[in-house]
Each structure stands twice: as C-alpha cells, then as structure tokens.
Amino acid sequence: MKPVRIVQGRGVPLDRSDVDTDQIIPSDWLKQVERTGFEKGLFSEWRDDPDFIMNKEEHAGAKVIVAGPNFGTGSSREHAVWAIMQGGFEAVISPRFGPIFANNSTKNGLVCVQVEADISQAIMAAVIANPETEIVVDVERLRLEVPSIDIDVRFAMSAAVQHRFLEGLDDIGLTMQRADDISAFETTRPDYMPASS
C-alpha cells in the first residue's frame, strides 16, 4: 500500500446509520477477479437516484465520507474498501465501524476515523451547511481537525497500523520475517489436528 500521512479535503455527508457493505458495493460487483474498477459499483443502487448526496455537484471531489454510526457493517467483502478508495475517498468518519470493514481498511490505507457521536454530528452539520468545509485527518499526529468549527480531536489507531500507514508497509512481508517462529509453532500442534488432503 502507499504511505498515508495526511488526508486533507472536503467531505460528503452520508447522514444515515447502518450503511452496510452490501450498500457500499452490491453483490453484482463482486464477480470480478481483478482488484480495480470497483468505483463504478460504489453505492451503485443509491447512485441511480439523482438526489443521492454523492451525485451532488457541490460534493464532487470530496475526499472524506462523513457517515452515521455503524458504517461498513455486514459482509467481509474488501471490495467495499477498494470501491471507496477507487472512488477517490481517503478517509471515513463515523462514531462506529463494522469490525471487518475497519480491519480491511487498515490493509489498504483507508483511514477509518472513529470519533464520539457529538463530534461526528457536528462535522456532519458543518459539511451539510457548507460543502467547502475543510477536514484534516493527520495520521502522523492522530488528530482530526475541522478548523471552521474549532474541532481538533485525537483519534485512535494502533501503533502497528499507524506505522504501516506512515511507511506504506505490506504486513505479509513483516510476518514472513518470522518464518522460524511459525515453523517452531508448527512442531507443537497436536497430532489430531485435521488436514484437508
């Protein structure tokens, strides 16, 4: 993945709760065997409605999705993260994320910024009132800033994930450096453990 140090730009207000991964990318789009082209499937059923917020001219080019609680619940499809990133978004703000979605995001460099509900609602209101509202997600300092409404709060990210974001590291390579530990563990597995072949 590419290094991610700071995300700076406008937001799009997705003011509803429980936006599950079936909404982010409907299952029709999961049949591809490639890793690209998923932006066409991003919110594809909602996008057919011209009034859907992401179709609005004033939000074109936004980099941050400002969402209600429980964003990314449901299916484990990493295609949801790919679609959001290929759609031009680099961060999502929500009071709560679906756990598999949040984890998948860390493997691709999409920043899931989890904040208290009142903070998220204030940002939602600001972005609705003024689409030009600037949002800054600073991965190095772990701060979320919305200067126009005096928001400057810390967000959580594990040190290991932050390190990978800042350096753009693939964690498979890191694990493979521990091949000897893994081999040692394998000698301790009980004999009754099944094998598929």
Next chain:
Amino acid sequence: MSTPRTLSQKVWDNHVVKEQGVTANDDGSALLYIDLHLVHEVTSPQAFEGLRISGRGVRRPDLTVATEDHNVPTENQDQPIADPIGRKQVEVLRQNTAEFGITNYPMGHRNQGIVHVIGPELGLTLPGMTVVCGDSHTSTHGAFGALAFGIGTSEVEHVLATQTLPQPPQETMAITINGELPVGSTAKDVVLAVLGRTGTSGGIGAIAEYRGSVIESLSMEGRMTVCNMSIEWGAKAGLIAPDDITFAYLEGRKHAPSGAAWEQAVEAWRALATDADATFDREIVMDGSECVPHITWGTNPGQVGPIASSVPDPDSFDSPQERDAAARALEYMGLTAGQAIRDISIDTVFIGSCTNSRIEDLRAAAAVAEGRSVASGVRTLVVPGSGLVAEQAEAEGLDKIFTDAGFDWREPGCSMCLAMNPDKLAPGERSASTSNRNFEGRQGRGGRTHLVSPQVAAATAIAGHVATPGDLA
C-alpha cells in the same frame, strides 16, 4: 495457580506464535496460527493474484480447503454456469487451487456446498481450532468451540502466505441465556432475540461466548445457527463450549480424529470450557422466555421483533438516528407502523443459506410442510447446504415431502441469500427467508426480506402471509 480464563482466551493463547517467548506486541496484538482456512470463489481471486505478483506460495495447502458456493446456480449443476462473469470466477478458483495444490470441492461434487456447512460436516472444523475464511459468517464454526472469524481478501492472502494472522486484542463477552425455550421456538429465534437486545453493534470489539441452559440444550445445527449470526450484532466471533453433543456430532466424520487420537482430542477439548472463576469484560443475561418466534421488519438484522406483534412506530424509538433508520426501513419495506406482522403477505419463501440449510433445518421445515400445500402464487426455494445434506435429505424422503407440498427442491449453494446467482428477488418482491441479512437489495435489487426460522418460513409459504406452524389448520 494460573489465571482463570474463558474459552476464547484459551483458544487464543493456544495459537499465539511466540517470538523469543514474547506472546504479544507492545500494542497487545499477537500473531495467531490458523488451523483451517476455508476459501471460496468470491473473496479469493485477488489474494491468489497478490501471491503471484509477489512471488509467494501457499504455506500450508493441507490446511486450506476451497469450494464453490456463492455464484453457483441451484438448478442444472451438471451444466456450466450461464453467467459468464460468475463462471469465470469459479474457473479462476479451479485454476488457483490447482496451481497451489489446494483441495477444491467443485459444483456437482458430493462434498461441495456452502463453505460453512461443509467444514463442520467433513470434520474439518474441530473444537479449539482457529478457523478463518473470507466470509463474515465464518463465526458459524464457533459452535464447536473454535475461534472462527471472517476476514477480508488482504488477510486471505496473508493466511495463504503465512498460515498466520496478526490480531489485535479483543474484549470477552458472555451472552448467557438461562431457563428454557418456549414451545415452537428455535435456535434462529434465539439469535434474533439476541439481535433485538444488542442491535447491530452491541458486540463490536468483543469475542462472544454463548452459554446457559438454552444454549446447552441446542443441537449442533442449532448452535451453528446462533454462532452464524454473531457478526450481525458486531461480535468478532461467537463460541460455544464443546460438550457431549459436540463430540457426538463429530465422531466418525471424514477428517475427525479416530481411535486413540480421538480420546486424546476429547480430553483436550473438555479442558477448553471457561474456568468457573473466569470473568468476562461484558455480559448480557437473557431468559429463554424472551426467545419467542421472531422476524425482522426492517433493513438490518437488529430491526427485529416477535411475530406476535406489530410493525413498530418509528416515533417509539429513543434516538433520532434509530427513528430515522426505522422510518427509512418502513418506506423501503413498504410497511405501515401498527400493521400486524401476521398480516404481511409474502411472495417468496427461501429455506437455505449458511444459517439454516442443514439437515435438521430441512427436517423441521418438512415436518411443517408434510401433507399441506404452498399457497397459490408463492414462489418457494428449498436449498440444501451441501451435497451431503442433499443426499441425507433425499434418503429420508424430505425432498418428496417438499415437492408434494409444492415447494421447489434445489441443488446446493448460497442461493437467494445474497443475489450473486440466478436466485434473486425482483424489485418490490417480499420474502420470508431463513438467511442472515435483510439489508436493502441483499436478495436482489429492490427486494424486501424478512428473516425467520425454517419452521416459520415453511408455515408462511403455506399460509401466504407471515405465520407460525401453530397458525396452520
């Protein structure tokens, strides 16, 4: 004396790959060894491609099993898949598993089926194991006391390459259900009642253990139904302590140990139960009497209530967000607040999915269908979870009971759970479905889904509107 531990902590600790004796990194994360990796065609192609790009192999093809389930049609499986994109995805799985030496059970093979049905029935899923799959319903395998969870495609690639996963620490949570189930209630009603308590996010950040007399009384099929939907209330995984019911299910299965190894395994598995003085970070206590027959009325599994109730008024919810979500759901579902649930007419009934497609589910539905007829105009699909389930059901004559009653008996696959194959709802069509998700469009664009147990699904097909078996003449 060692510190008392819960079931999930024991399984976790048994799988930590230690580095010079150190069990966790500074942030508490650990590298966990994975005992079983299940693979299907939808979430794996980009992972195999990633391996090829970086010149990596599959570390343990012998601990990896693949099958074709999401895309497969449930009719004419002897023919190639008509949809060229779905067919390609299945062909790519066959190429990838052949290239990397992984066992694949293809469409038409008797061991083929929904990935979370075949793992347990082949004895590949055992107590105390770590099990992962690129599928959120991997939590199903927790029914055996395995630590089982869904992963994304990047993690599929990670497990293929290393047979391990780095994992952050999780809280522990107990869902204790005491007392007994009301007559006519099922495991599905248990987990739907849990969802009614927790909503879609009550378990986020936790690994849950289901316990109490209601859980202990469930069969393995029932326990799998409960654990299957753990992710719907946000839990990373859901486990049940293995007991004699677990061991009786497993003994003699294809990959389960036998002879002296079986005895050794059972002894180890008995020791996995949560220690008497262990504590959980969170606990929810319920009584079996809360688990009356349930149904979802909205567009997420937390929007659920008893069948003997009415569609809720959005204004009855506490938070503005819940009110807004309920109003939006009623609009999508075409329902009116105050309408009796039993008055909801149904177009399609789907009995199947990784939640409810096992032999016990089919027996329960067939018992309701026997000697009755599907209401006119109702489309039905009964989809066994695997080739082995289909064989067993046919040996017992269940297929005949279903077809005599006017139900459509199909071939194994994920079917109408997720609209990736020909089995879909049309826009505006309404289903009673034994699957796990009632999200907008989940069963087909514009489709309206009500989640229910197999018994309620069968009774609803016969009545033409939402019904329990007790409602039928």
